[in-house]
Amino acid sequence: MSNTAQTLPSGRVALSQQSPAIALGPLDGRYRPQTAVLVDYLSEAALNRERVHVEVEWFIHLCEQRALTGLEPLSDEQKSGLRAIVADFDAASVAELAEIEAVTVHDVKAVEYYIGRRLPGLGLEHLTPLVHFACTSEDINNLSYALGIRDAINHVWLPAARELVAAVATMARNAKATPMLSHTHGQPATPTTLGKELAVFAHRLGRQVQRVADTEFLGKLNGATGTFAAHTAAAPDTDWPETSRSFVSHLGLTWNPLTTQIESHDWQAELYADMARFNRILHNLCTDVWSYISIGYFHQIPVEGATGSSTMPHKVNPIRFENAEANAEISCSLLDTLAATLVTSRWQRDLTDSSSQRNIGVAFGHSLLAVSNVLKGLDRLDVAQEVLAEDLDQNWEVLGEAVQTAMRAEAIAGREGMDNPYERLKELTRGHRVDADRMREFIAGLGLSEDTARRLSELGPGQYTGLAEQLVDRYLD
Known part of the structure; x- marks a missing residue:
């Protein structure tokens, strides 16, 4: 690489040319330890792995169903070999797909060719035309996104959210009998207990967690405009709606029978609204705890060796809750935008959803980061019993x-x-x-x-x- 490419107009070293790559965003940089787990489900590489998964399972399903004349169920060895393409998907696979896509200039077509390259080794080269059979790209994409989102919710977001709710609930039970002066409109009001106020948040957050847990993940596979036109042109005697339904159900998703070229994304909008509401309640918890810290109801337990302020040695700042506020707000802005954008598509198809959905992982990442920071912040709190008692006695x-x-x-x-x-x-x-x-x-x-x-x-x-x-x-x- 030339020196010109290595420097900026100012003469400074171009950080973008350094190796290893330097992240543009904080989720892949400063905060990667807290959010890296989402890479396994919501990154571009994970999306491609799910595309391979969907294509392989569709291939197997067509054979199992004898959907076309001449198809027979595959042997266990052949099915294992096909599924190994998914299980063995790694960095080399990502690189190979990138090379193919550089020629096809189409990500899903690159996946089709990637799988096709591996069929001869399984003795299935004669079935190469079965890869991506009668599918439009969106048949593969909507199912791949649904699988990635479902797994990110079930394996990452929900466990973290439930851990948070449990932590708040434990604090509530421990402080259930600790009297505290209330402040309605910021003024002294009818006393409560610290535990009861925390229990309110545990209850509110828990309801949203349950709504997220109850999400119905929809998927479709019905062709270019949702009519099974190509399917019936090739095999008019096959019950294609039933073949599609059984396939989508086999993936662990709920079949959507009526769509345009795209699955309508309504379920995503519903999910993101529930996640955003969780974030906003979490934000409210942060502002309340921050305020209780500011009036001395909580002591913050200092972290050994940590600096609170670069110039004021006495300070222990409530940075975990402030960080969580910011990340909850960013997550909400993205989730709200996704929910509003994804439910609209011009006529039978436009590509606004394609670009939008690439930010799902970012929205999840900022929510996960907010949860992580609140958990750490709560763990460093100690109830200031003497302050609570004095405040009550003064009112x-x-x-x-x-x-x-x-x-x-x-x-x-x-x-x-x-x-x-x-x-x-x-x-x-x-x-x-x-x-x-x-x-x-x-x-x-x-x-x-x-x-x-x-x-x-x-x-x-x-x-x-x-x-x-x-x-x-x-x-x-």
């Missing part, structure tokens, strides 16, 4: 709700002197700090029944948490 006015509601109940029961309960507590508490003595003095002078007066006088902000602890026990699972 006795939050018992105003309890007192005025008890007064309403006594008024309904016929007790005299319980008029204007809200207004009387408003006068006591709004704009005023109320300590324990003042609140108990006020309660004693209301003329409540002995039982109610005793119960309220024994109540402090730290005990005014209702059924928070029981809600965690009863409903978190």
